[in-house]
Amino acid sequence: MVMEQVGYEMGAQNLDAVFAALADPTRRAMLTRLAEGEASVGELAAPFKISQPAISKHLKVLEKAGLVERAIDEQRRPARLKAEPMAEAVEWMNYFKRFWGDSFDQLDELLVKLQAEPKGGQDE
Amino acid sequence: MVMEQVGYEMGAQNLDAVFAALADPTRRAMLTRLAEGEASVGELAAPFKISQPAISKHLKVLEKAGLVERAIDEQRRPARLKAEPMAEAVEWMNYFKRFWGDSFDQLDELLVKLQAEPKGGQDE
């Protein structure tokens, strides 16, 4: 049985939290850092001039958006990236792909064309 | 003036505005509506219970994010979708694609495969 094991709700409500979380440059930088591996609060705070409590707050925002998980390692509370909610957000935006038509669009068209016509005729 | 001393992130100032604009469900609904074609303020306001000035405010937020353009048509100020800034946002998120490894990943793989082998033999 494959259950929705995400600790926080998915769906439109979570899009609010995900987009809001991504709207802050400090949080985006934290996520970029976490893409390299889990990091403690101190390690996350190091590159910034803002205080440690501010980083803790940002972490809470990311947690509520489902974008990070916390662990317990001695006194540390390392954060780990959980990127799945971004997939939701990207999916939502992909609805608008046809309005900016970049390479991904072409790729999509190509895929559809190939699926529809494996022989490869070209017309419309 | 103010130098970016944070090593992680470049300008990305517009990402702030884009993600923030997308963080509101009313604004996302407005964008979805605009995907069907341009709409006046009144038409955009119709589906919602909130007031017309609230819609005008939301439009201003979308405008500042570069997600809509306004035109002038008699007394109307129709809004039209401009999705390009979403591409930026998606690009940013695509950096994290490998952490959720979805169909997009497969699509990407397919492209690489097709570019490598234009003949497109199907095997594997």
Added chain:
DNA sequence: CCTTTCTATAACTATATGGTTATGGAACAA
């Protein structure tokens, strides 16, 4: 002209956000 329609703006309220400093708890080090 006067009226209606469409929209923007001002003024206000309530809440959310992003930051601070101060403090305290939990886990290691001595």
Added chain:
DNA sequence: TTGTTCCATAACCATATAGTTATAGAAAGG
């Protein structure tokens, strides 16, 4: 035990956000 490190939370502040009502302006209809 005492001290130190890591982190969370509380209390506070300034500003931003999302909504409201009221009003005003521009354009079209009479």
